Structures are given as C-alpha cells and as structure tokens.
Amino acid sequence: MSQKLNTPKGTRDFSSFELKKREYLLNILKNCFKAFNFQEIQTPSFENLTTLTGKYGDEEDNLMFKILSSGDKIKKADTEALKNNKLTKFSNSLSDKALRYDLTVPLSRFVSQNLNNLSFPFKRFQTQLVWRAERPQRGRYREFLQCDVDIIGESNFLNEVECIKIYDSVFKRLSMPIVNLRINNRQILDGISQLMNLDSVNEIAPILDKSDKIGYEGVIKKLTEKNISDSSINQLKFFLELKGSNQDKINSIRSKFTSNNISIDGVDLLEKIINTSQKFNLNNVNLTFDLSLARGLSYYTGTIIEVSSPDEFNIGSIGGGGRYDNLVQEKNPRLSGFGISFGFDRICLLLDELNLFPNELDSSKSFLFLNFGLDKIDKLPVFIDKLREKNITCEIYPSDNKIKKQMDYANQKGINYVVIIGEDEFKKSIFKIKDMLNGAESTFNLNDIVSEIEKLS
Amino acid sequence: MSQKLNTPKGTRDFSSFELKKREYLLNILKNCFKAFNFQEIQTPSFENLTTLTGKYGDEEDNLMFKILSSGDKIKKADTEALKNNKLTKFSNSLSDKALRYDLTVPLSRFVSQNLNNLSFPFKRFQTQLVWRAERPQRGRYREFLQCDVDIIGESNFLNEVECIKIYDSVFKRLSMPIVNLRINNRQILDGISQLMNLDSVNEIAPILDKSDKIGYEGVIKKLTEKNISDSSINQLKFFLELKGSNQDKINSIRSKFTSNNISIDGVDLLEKIINTSQKFNLNNVNLTFDLSLARGLSYYTGTIIEVSSPDEFNIGSIGGGGRYDNLVQEKNPRLSGFGISFGFDRICLLLDELNLFPNELDSSKSFLFLNFGLDKIDKLPVFIDKLREKNITCEIYPSDNKIKKQMDYANQKGINYVVIIGEDEFKKSIFKIKDMLNGAESTFNLNDIVSEIEKLS
Structure with missing residues (x-):
C-alpha cells in the first residue's frame, strides 16, 4: 500500500463526530415521517438495468453507475458497437444492473412486484443511498443519502398538501429559517408548450429550470438561441411576466386556458392545494406558485414542487418532488403516485452553517x-x-x-x-x-x- | 412496465415489518459496541479498484462487483485481452472502482489516509452493506449487512479477548443459546505446513476450512487427491487427531514446535487468550481451540476465530475475524489490526427460527x-x-x-x-x-x- 490511498471521486468517509450529526438529522426525519404514518421500506442498492432505464430521461440515464457483469458474461461484449462509437449499446452489453439513481423508480418496481400484498393508498418512506456519476461540487456528491416519502394509489390533492406539511414539520423540528417552497403543475406547462406550438414541454423545461440562476433575460436569450420563434417566445413571456399573489397568477392563467381542459384541471388542482395548505398551519415554508419551475425528471405528470435553500446559501435545491401517474403501472390511475424527497447532505450542510445542530449530540459518559x-x-x-x-x-x-x-x-x-x-x-x-x-x-x-x-x- | 419486475438475483426488499426486526438487532449490536467504547465510522459503498484487489485472495477478487467506467472512459476497453480470453484484464480496462467486498480493507484504507488525525489504538465499529457476486443460498445474499468491530494499532492479546467478549455480550443480549466460538492461529498453521514441507499454508487451508462439512476422512481424501505426500499427510494427522481440553491440545502442539519460534509464539498467544477469556466471564460462547480452522481471507496473519450457528441450524458461520498485521501499513507492527464481524442476516434468520424477536417490536399506537x-x-x-x-x-x-x-x-x-x-x-x-x-x-x-x-x- 505504498501508493496514495483515497476515497473515489465524489464520495466521503464519515467520522464518528460527523455520524452523530447525521444521526440527529435522520432521527428527526424518520420520527416526522412516522408521525404522518408512513411506513419504512428498503430496496436493494442495485436494480436490473431494465427497471431503471428510460424512466428519468436520456441525460440522467447516462449518469447511472452500471455494474460490470461478472465472470464469463463479459464475453458478450458488443465490440462492434464500440467500434461504431455506440457507447451506450457497448456498455449495455457488459452490464445488466445499475446502482439506483433515485428511490422513486425502485419504489414503483417494489409496488408492481407486490401489487397483491399491499393495501392502498400505500404510504412509505425510505432513507437510503443513491448514486449519480455527476461532476461533484459543493453539497453535491456521487454517493448521497436520499430521504423520500411517497403515497401510491391515490390521486387526491390531499396527498400533495400532506407532503407540503411534512416539509414544514421537518424544517420546524430543525428550527430552520423559513424556506421557499415553489409549486407548479406539468399540465400547465404542457398547455403553455401547446400555446407555443412546441412538440413537448421538454423543449423548454431544461431552460426554464435554470431561471433562478440565469434570470428572465437569460431564459429568453437561451430560447432564441434554440431557434424558438418570436411568436412562441411571446406566448411564454405572458406567463413568465405574471406578478402578484398566487391567486392573482392562477386567475390570469385560467383566463388563458379557456379551451384546454387538461391545463384547466392543472390550474384547479393547484388552487386547491394552495388553499388547503393554508389550513394545515404552515410555519416554516413559504408556498409560491412559480411558473418557471419545470424539474428535470421525465416521469412527473402533475404537481411538481421544489424547496430552495435560503438565498444566502448557494447550494441549490434541498428537496423536491411531484406526481407521477404512469410510473407504477402504465395507464392505471388507481396507482398514481405522489412523493417528495429531502436532500439529506445539503440539509446537513445548512444546519452546520446555521449552527443548528444541538451542542451536545451525545450525552453519555x-x-x-x-x-x-x-x-x-x-x-x-x-x-x-x-x-x-x-x-x-x-x-x-x-x-x-x-x-x-x-x-x-x-x-x-x-x-x-x-x-x-x-x-x-x-x-x-x-x-x-x-x-x-x-x-x-x-x-x-x-x-x-x-x-x-x-x-x- | 409490462415485463415482470424483480429484484436482482441475491438481493431483497425489506418491508416495514422486517425492518423493525432488523432495527431491533442493529440496536443491540450498536449499543454493545458503544458500551465497549468503539466509535462508529462509515466509508463509501465503492472503493478504487487498486484499494481492494490483491488483499483477499484471487478467488475473492473475482467475486467483486466492479463498476463500469462512465462516459468516454469505456473507449479504453482492452479488446485484445478479450480476444485472448484474459477476462480479468479486460474487465479491469473497463472499471476503476468496485463495490466493497468487506469492511476491513476499506477500514485499512481509512486509517492509512487519516494516519495523522487518528489516535491509536483506534477502535471503530461499522455497520454497512457489502456485496459479493456469489451463488445465493439460504442465509447468503449478494447484498448483505456486515457489522464489524476492529482495533488498529495495538497487537496486544487483550484485544482478542475483548472481541471474544463482545460476541459473548451480543449473544447474551439476544438471549441466544450457547454458540461455539472456534479459535486458531495462522502462525501455528504455518508451522504445520512447514512440517509438511509445503510452500504455503494456502495449499491446505481451503480443504481444512471444509472439515466441519466433510469431516476428518474427507479432509484426508481431498489432500491425497491433491497429490500431497503420505508423509506430509501423516504430519498433519498428528494435529488433526489431537483430543482433549484446549490446554491438552496446546501442550501437545508445543512439544512438536520446539524449533519453530514463530509457531511457538502463536501457541503462547493462543494460551494467553484462552486463559484470559475465562476471566472475562463468558456466558454465551464456548471457546474451543480448533486446529482445522483456517479461514479463507488471505490477509490474516495471527489469531483467527469463527462463530458457528448452533448445530441444528445449517446456515454456516454467523461471525468471524482475525488479526491482520500487514494490511494497514506494510511492515509497521504499530498498526497491527484485530477485528471481528457479525453476519447480520444469518443472525436475523436464527432469531426468527428460535423465536427470539420480542413480540412487540413497536409499541406506539x-x-x-x-x-x-x-x-x-x-x-x-x-x-x-x-x-x-x-x-x-x-x-x-x-x-x-x-x-x-x-x-x-x-x-x-x-x-x-x-x-x-x-x-x-x-x-x-x-x-x-x-x-x-x-x-x-x-x-x-x-x-x-x-x-x-x-x-x-
């Protein structure tokens, strides 16, 4: 062992001191999830490749850590594909498993597999590691703990409200300052993309998602660069320029979508969620309707939400989630799902910066x-x-x-x-x-x- | 998702009911480790390939789950090696990381990397998943939880005694029946292999390790098949036929090793461990000197121990460990290590069969x-x-x-x-x-x- 030994890029060791802090946060999360009567499950660290691919989007598929087949199986290597620079095809010939990229797709596999043994609505929480081959940066690792709560089998808006309340309860228990929780609906975005004459909202979603970094002007600039027509961009401008309270924005949008039933449904749902959430006594989250929120993962179909870290800490999102109607069982609306996720590592970072960990994490002598x-x-x-x-x-x-x-x-x-x-x-x-x-x-x-x-x- | 969805071979989902049982066992283990003042650490799920390979033995290296390099890196695929059927060389050209095979080698990497920040003896525990591409069977999975305690930087026999006592305490806390804890020493095995004129103990270790399954006769038969000479086998027979108390066996062996100082050291050490352990009030383990115990992993250099499941449950070892002198820093005896491991999943299986889980695992309403x-x-x-x-x-x-x-x-x-x-x-x-x-x-x-x-x- 003469060479320099290190952890692989984007991964970390944890000392006993750090683990006590992580245990503190994990206990608060788990106790809160239990108080809402979610039940814990765990799934394997890796899944069959067929379970994972095609659910997140192409870019995300490329960020998965695939596991090399063992033994003689690698003889099946598709060297033709390598020669032709078809790298995904080549790597798929060498691998039939991958480390999980999130906890939502494994959950949908779990539910499909245990359909007859579960009672619905199925409310579960899961706190396990996920792995992404992304470029590491502050608060972003290649191995990190994801903490999720999901409700499967019930499309009612009360689920959205309860999950928003979970964010509120967790942040209250952590004595966090008020965080911004942005909410939007994919059906509204679909309506906008139709008004823009686009094939799919995916043409603009990645650009919209950057709006908190590049601003309104930046979004318009990038859309122009992407050869989206001026008339389409003008349609979008109406939405991006909406000001006022959540209710003001909802009213303006409703007036635009007179003939698009699906988008009107989205607006109605959003209104119900926002109004009912107020009755759930939100203390620590500031719920804002944000039309520029798109969220990357391609499996979302309805409500999407995202929690930002406070402005003075530039570490991006500390949580998010959404509704996915077709992930568990295609075209079976009984199994619509809604779930949210906590960015455990980033919240740890915040608690450290805000000095919110208790002084004495372990009182035993x-x-x-x-x-x-x-x-x-x-x-x-x-x-x-x-x-x-x-x-x-x-x-x-x-x-x-x-x-x-x-x-x-x-x-x-x-x-x-x-x-x-x-x-x-x-x-x-x-x-x-x-x-x-x-x-x-x-x-x-x-x-x-x-x-x-x-x-x- | 029309195709049948499953967990990958050798892996499992855990329901909330099963997790409560696992939490019960994990808490007993962790509380016991803490009572002995071991401190928790965690390491990443995967390590650089160079950290892991060459430490366990060739057979074990082949059971590692390697991670396929991502992006353009797979262009480096050594297709020549594939053509020449050099599969290990081929797979190493596609991968520079692997899922951890145990927690001991990651620990030694951790210690080497943090040499100047740790105080020695460094006593740590670690309860994390490990992965092995083995054929799954009852109680043996491809993903399983390993629970380890290790002491680094102190070669004193008191460490062995304390770890034996940890087994005793854990099994007592679990209300388990008395288990057999077999002990041996690699230096004694080295002495025997020298008397047999073998190059290395590794020529007989894998066969000795099977003796609890194939018996004395089976061992002799397999050695003959391996073309080991009759005179060598006769030397071994003396040791395998030893009967009587631990002390009787120790005395007989000492008489054989008059000229082999290293093996005599091994016998002395064994005697001290066995005698001192008695003073540590063993309630739940029956400590037996077993010359046929060899243990596969090639990094062990001194004491080796193994805990068997009770005879009526044929699920193999439920724990084991040993001393490793050269793993952390070659030739630096200050950093000799000793550690033991609990087979979490198999102990779970036993507690289930013995009906030892408490009736009410969760009393909250x-x-x-x-x-x-x-x-x-x-x-x-x-x-x-x-x-x-x-x-x-x-x-x-x-x-x-x-x-x-x-x-x-x-x-x-x-x-x-x-x-x-x-x-x-x-x-x-x-x-x-x-x-x-x-x-x-x-x-x-x-x-x-x-x-x-x-x-x-």
Whole structure:
C-alpha cells in the first residue's frame, strides 16, 4: 500500500463526530415521517438495468453507475458497437444492473412486484443511498443519502398538501429559517408548450429550470438561441411576466386556458392545494406558485414542487418532488403516485452553517480503566462487565503501557473519566476516579464501584 | 412496465415489518459496541479498484462487483485481452472502482489516509452493506449487512479477548443459546505446513476450512487427491487427531514446535487468550481451540476465530475475524489490526427460527381520522398537527371515499384507533374514537381531543 490511498471521486468517509450529526438529522426525519404514518421500506442498492432505464430521461440515464457483469458474461461484449462509437449499446452489453439513481423508480418496481400484498393508498418512506456519476461540487456528491416519502394509489390533492406539511414539520423540528417552497403543475406547462406550438414541454423545461440562476433575460436569450420563434417566445413571456399573489397568477392563467381542459384541471388542482395548505398551519415554508419551475425528471405528470435553500446559501435545491401517474403501472390511475424527497447532505450542510445542530449530540459518559499490568487485571473484567450490561461505555486500556501514554489516549479520545485501581488501591479495597475535564480525583470503596460509576454516567 | 419486475438475483426488499426486526438487532449490536467504547465510522459503498484487489485472495477478487467506467472512459476497453480470453484484464480496462467486498480493507484504507488525525489504538465499529457476486443460498445474499468491530494499532492479546467478549455480550443480549466460538492461529498453521514441507499454508487451508462439512476422512481424501505426500499427510494427522481440553491440545502442539519460534509464539498467544477469556466471564460462547480452522481471507496473519450457528441450524458461520498485521501499513507492527464481524442476516434468520424477536417490536399506537368530505376537513389539521408534534402517529384518510373503504384501510394497515368527527359530531362539539381491536366506541368533548388521544397513544 505504498501508493496514495483515497476515497473515489465524489464520495466521503464519515467520522464518528460527523455520524452523530447525521444521526440527529435522520432521527428527526424518520420520527416526522412516522408521525404522518408512513411506513419504512428498503430496496436493494442495485436494480436490473431494465427497471431503471428510460424512466428519468436520456441525460440522467447516462449518469447511472452500471455494474460490470461478472465472470464469463463479459464475453458478450458488443465490440462492434464500440467500434461504431455506440457507447451506450457497448456498455449495455457488459452490464445488466445499475446502482439506483433515485428511490422513486425502485419504489414503483417494489409496488408492481407486490401489487397483491399491499393495501392502498400505500404510504412509505425510505432513507437510503443513491448514486449519480455527476461532476461533484459543493453539497453535491456521487454517493448521497436520499430521504423520500411517497403515497401510491391515490390521486387526491390531499396527498400533495400532506407532503407540503411534512416539509414544514421537518424544517420546524430543525428550527430552520423559513424556506421557499415553489409549486407548479406539468399540465400547465404542457398547455403553455401547446400555446407555443412546441412538440413537448421538454423543449423548454431544461431552460426554464435554470431561471433562478440565469434570470428572465437569460431564459429568453437561451430560447432564441434554440431557434424558438418570436411568436412562441411571446406566448411564454405572458406567463413568465405574471406578478402578484398566487391567486392573482392562477386567475390570469385560467383566463388563458379557456379551451384546454387538461391545463384547466392543472390550474384547479393547484388552487386547491394552495388553499388547503393554508389550513394545515404552515410555519416554516413559504408556498409560491412559480411558473418557471419545470424539474428535470421525465416521469412527473402533475404537481411538481421544489424547496430552495435560503438565498444566502448557494447550494441549490434541498428537496423536491411531484406526481407521477404512469410510473407504477402504465395507464392505471388507481396507482398514481405522489412523493417528495429531502436532500439529506445539503440539509446537513445548512444546519452546520446555521449552527443548528444541538451542542451536545451525545450525552453519555465514557470510562477508561487504566492498565497496571496484564497479569494484574484479573479482577477488572467483572466490574466492567456489569457496567457494560447497563450500557455504560467503558474500556480497559489494552496494554500495560506507561500511565502517561494511557492518559494521553483518554484525552485524545475525549474519555470523561479514568478509573484507577493499582496494586495499592486493591490492597486497600478502594478505587479512584479522575475527572478528565477538571482533573479532580475522588476515592471510593471498591465494593461500590458499579453504583458509583453509574451515578457519574 | 409490462415485463415482470424483480429484484436482482441475491438481493431483497425489506418491508416495514422486517425492518423493525432488523432495527431491533442493529440496536443491540450498536449499543454493545458503544458500551465497549468503539466509535462508529462509515466509508463509501465503492472503493478504487487498486484499494481492494490483491488483499483477499484471487478467488475473492473475482467475486467483486466492479463498476463500469462512465462516459468516454469505456473507449479504453482492452479488446485484445478479450480476444485472448484474459477476462480479468479486460474487465479491469473497463472499471476503476468496485463495490466493497468487506469492511476491513476499506477500514485499512481509512486509517492509512487519516494516519495523522487518528489516535491509536483506534477502535471503530461499522455497520454497512457489502456485496459479493456469489451463488445465493439460504442465509447468503449478494447484498448483505456486515457489522464489524476492529482495533488498529495495538497487537496486544487483550484485544482478542475483548472481541471474544463482545460476541459473548451480543449473544447474551439476544438471549441466544450457547454458540461455539472456534479459535486458531495462522502462525501455528504455518508451522504445520512447514512440517509438511509445503510452500504455503494456502495449499491446505481451503480443504481444512471444509472439515466441519466433510469431516476428518474427507479432509484426508481431498489432500491425497491433491497429490500431497503420505508423509506430509501423516504430519498433519498428528494435529488433526489431537483430543482433549484446549490446554491438552496446546501442550501437545508445543512439544512438536520446539524449533519453530514463530509457531511457538502463536501457541503462547493462543494460551494467553484462552486463559484470559475465562476471566472475562463468558456466558454465551464456548471457546474451543480448533486446529482445522483456517479461514479463507488471505490477509490474516495471527489469531483467527469463527462463530458457528448452533448445530441444528445449517446456515454456516454467523461471525468471524482475525488479526491482520500487514494490511494497514506494510511492515509497521504499530498498526497491527484485530477485528471481528457479525453476519447480520444469518443472525436475523436464527432469531426468527428460535423465536427470539420480542413480540412487540413497536409499541406506539396509530390513529386514522376519517374523511367525511374534502370540504369539511378544515378543522382537523390543527388537531392533527398538535398530535404529530408530540410524535403521535396519525393521519387523515386522503379522500372522501365510502366510510367502509376507509375502515378497511385502517384494518389492513393495522391502525389502532379510528377518530370520527362528522358533521353531527362537529355540531355537538364532540368526537368519537373507535378501538379497532375490540370495536369499542367512546365519545369525548372536542376540546379535549389532543389530551384524550395522547392518553391512548
């Protein structure tokens, strides 16, 4: 191992200190999901390639980590495809599995596979890793924890409202400042793209999605560059220039869509969601109808939402979600799904920057028994055993190194108390405890060792 | 999604019911590791290929799941190697990362990388998934949870003793029957292979490892088939035929190794570990010196141990570990490591068969608010909100379906209480709670709703 060892690009190790912070956040998320009566499931880290591809969009498919087939299977390599520079075809001949890209497509596979054993609406949460071969940047990793809640089998708008309320509850529990939660509807975007004479909303969605970075002018510029006609762009301008309250925007749009039933349905739904959400006592989210919100993933069909990090922290979205009608079972509206996702790593980053992690993440105390000779420790294990049975953290220094070295170890590891039972103490049937914070030493009767240490723990 | 959807071979989904069992076991393991003052770390799911290969043995290297390079990198495919049937060379040209095969090699990478920031002895635990492209069978999956504790930077035998005690504590906390914990030492096996005039212990280790399945006769037969000479086999027979207590076996072996210092060191160490372990109050493990224990992984250099499932359950090893002197930093004895591993999935299987999971894994109660009309639920969110803030699990049925359907949902989901506030109840300012287990209905004042539900939760 002479070469330099590193974690792969875009991945991280976590120390015990960092894990305690992550555990704090994960517990808040899970407790909140449970309070809303979502039930946890877990799925495998990788799925069959056929399960994953074609659901997210072409660009996203290319960001999947594929797993190389093992053993003789790689003999099937399509070297013709390689020669012809058909790289996707070549890689697909070498792989039939990929690490999951999100938790939504695995969920839809889970539901399809267990259709007869589940009761609907099926409300599940899932907190597992996902992997994306993206360029790493601040708050964006190639391996990261995704925390999702989804409701499958019920298309009612109350699901949207409950999920918005989950964002609110989580951010309240975290004592976060108010976050912006933007909402839109793909059916409205479809209507706009029809008014623009486009084949599909996908022609403008990626550009719209950048509007918070490049601004209104930037969007118009990029659309012109894409050879979208001036008359089409003018149609879009009407929508992008809408001002006023959510209700004002809704009223203006409704007047535009008099003949497009699907888009009118989208507007009606949006109005219901926004109005009902107010009754759910939102404290920590500011719900805003934003016509420029498009969201990349191609499986969304109805409501889409996205939570931004506060303006002063430029780390992008910290959550988002939407309704997907055709993902679980094509054309079966009973299995419409709606779900949201928390960007765990980015929220961790925010809590750090905002100093919102509790000061004391772990209040349990730890004890080190000094080692005065490997031939003299015979009587210690009985005490230590009893303490550990009470889940009191204690250890015996593993060798009879110099006491100074043992004390250094205690200091470096942040051990709270050192327990001293040398030959002298054993003779007198006493023991000493040294408080490593203030250096104070106390002496006790050896018979009371378990109860005395328990008092301090 | 018309084709049949499945999890990939050797992987599993987990339902909420199964996850509660797994959480129970994981908590016992983690609490025990913490009581011994091990600190948690986590490492990425995949590592650079150079970090992983060459550490486990050739056979094991072939069982790694490699990750296909993304984008243009696969143009580097070594098609010459494919033509010449050099499959490993071909696959290595397509991949520079692999899913981790165990948690020990990632740990050694972690320690090497953070050498200057860690204090030694470094005691860590880690509970994460590992992946192996093995043929799946009962209790053996391609994705499974590994739970490890390791001590790095201290070669003292007390570490072995503490880890044996961890097995004992965990199995005691789980109320398991007594398990057999077999112990051996690679230095003794090296001495035996020298007496047999073999180049390396690896010539016999895989056969010895099968002795619990094929028996003494089977081992001799396989060695003969492998063209190992009769005189060599006779040397081995002396060791395999040893009977009596651990101490008897140790004495006999010592008499054989008069001139082999390294093997004598191994015997001395073994004796110390066995004798000291007795003082650590072993309740749930039966510690047996077993000369046929070899363990496959090639990085072990000293003590090796293995825990078998009770005889009546034929699911193989449920844990094991050993000392590795050269894995973290070659030739640096300060960083000798010792660690053990728990086979989480197999222990789960055992707890199930032995009926050792607690009856009530989750004691919290759940409440469903019936939905009497989406236009009539305005007043419910305030109550529900207050309850959820107290982490009481409650939900409102998401649509105004027939009450019968809503009650069916409550039954199927195992909801404990249904809360009834229809038009009539609102008028009278009351609410009703139906106990779904016995059907009993009680009526309360609507003002007391939060406190009444809290009493039941």
